[in-house]
Amino acid sequence: MSGPRSSQPSVKTYGDHEVIVPPNKLRAAATSFANGDTVDDPVARAEQALAQLESEFSGWMQEECERLDRARGEVRAQGFSKATHDALFHAAHDIKGEAATFGYPWVTAIADSLCRLIEHTSDMARIPMLLVDQHVDAMRAMVRESARPDIAIVADELSRRLRGVTDEFLAYENRGRPDHRDVILAPPTAPGEW
Numbered sequence: 001m002s003g004p005r006s007s008q009p010s011v012k013t014y015g016d017h018e019v020i021v022p023p024n025k026l027r028a029a030a031t032s033f034a035n036g037d038t039v040d041d042p043v044a045r046a047e048q049a050l051a052q053l054e055s056e057f058s059g060w061m062q063e064e065c066e067r068l069d070r071a072r073g074e075v076r077a078q079g080f081s082k083a084t085h086d087a088l089f090h091a092a093h094d095i096k097g098e099a100a101t102f103g104y105p106w107v108t109a110i111a112d113s114l115c116r117l118i119e120h121t122s123d124m125a126r127i128p129m130l131l132v133d134q135h136v137d138a139m140r141a142m143v144r145e146s147a148r149p150d151i152a153i154v155a156d157e158l159s160r161r162l163r164g165v166t167d168e169f170l171a172y173e174n175r176g177r178p179d180h181r182d183v184i185l186a187p188p189t190a191p192g193e194w
Contacts, residue, residue: 110139
């Protein structure tokens with residue numbers, strides 16, 4: 001296609017029908033290269049940068065687990081307050097978002113379960129510390145034992161059980177708010193989130 005064409009669609013008429021061909025505005029944005037020209041691939045550059053940082057991931061994940069453990073310690077020492085609640089939630093939420101990138105995808109579901117527990121319990125004081133401990137200890141164990149050949153199987157079972165206990169608690173805690181309870185306990189829309 002040489003030069004700018006009309007921005008109007010073209011219409012080809014046949015005996016019993018018409019074909020409308022919209023203008024191809026993307027063609028002007030495309031770049032063509034002659035043989036031998038190098039192509040800058042931003043995705044390849046990003047993957048290369050990520051590969052260079054990969055040796056740092058386990059250390060970063062350990063730091064995130066320590067931050068989560070400190071937040072849990074603050075809750076244990078001071079009880080749930082706005083500050084301790086937020087610190088625990090943000091530490092769990094950050095792990096939920098980073099775990100797969102850092103090479104610990106099985107930790108994501110456990111972090112998500114803890115986030116749900118913290119986020120959907122209307123009275124912070126009613127959150128069982130034992131359930132918080134189980135989530136935090138499970139995440140730390142999954143990171144520590146990540147080299148086990150059966151880690152995915154163990155983590156899947158553990159996260160499924162923690163999610164089940166969390167759902168039971170949330171169902172009970174939200175029994176007076178049926179609309180909210182139904183949203184909380186609805187099955188996930190993305191495949192593989194259970």
